[in-house]
Amino acid sequence: MMKPLNRENAAPGAEFGVSAPMPGVPGDAALPEAARRPLRELMDDRLLDALLERSRDQAGGLRLTGEGSMLGELVRAVLERALEAELTAHLGYGRSERGGALGGNARNGSIAKTVQTGVGPVPLQVPRDRAGTFEPLLVPKRAGRVAGGLDDMVISLYAHVISSLN
Numbered sequence: 001m002m003k004p005l006n007r008e009n010a011a012p013g014a015e016f017g018v019s020a021p022m023p024g025v026p027g028d029a030a031l032p033e034a035a036r037r038p039l040r041e042l043m044d045d046r047l048l049d050a051l052l053e054r055s056r057d058q059a060g061g062l063r064l065t066g067e068g069s070m071l072g073e074l075v076r077a078v079l080e081r082a083l084e085a086e087l088t089a090h091l092g093y094g095r096s097e098r099g100g101a102l103g104g105n106a107r108n109g110s111i112a113k114t115v116q117t118g119v120g121p122v123p124l125q126v127p128r129d130r131a132g133t134f135e136p137l138l139v140p141k142r143a144g145r146v147a148g149g150l151d152d153m154v155i156s157l158y159a160h161v162i163s164s165l166n
Contacts, residue, residue: 071119
């Protein structure tokens, strides 16, 4: 069983809110060559076209930041995916597995929360556990801002994709 990671059992000196190295982000020599492929190679043209279309406002211009913006949606998707992964690590079993049904702690829906990011306010669905012991590291309880530079990373990756289209 996986041991839950939280502030109490993290390695001494661990910094919470600091982004871990991510595949596709330059500077992480520890990753295998396949994981360091440029983001553009991982995305299909249809996906990029759909992203561009969603980011246009009524006048036809690109609306990248602000409430309801396409970058806000990307930040939301990444944050919600990371929060689900945090809960999975905390509980020690995956979303479709039966770990909680055997009497242990289990998933218990989610709660709506809006956090401030570099691209504007982003509404999130933060997952919960029945015992109430899940303490998200990326979006801590009672915090109104995202920890670390995740939104900056999403913006830079998006800018890279847009520039590669030109």
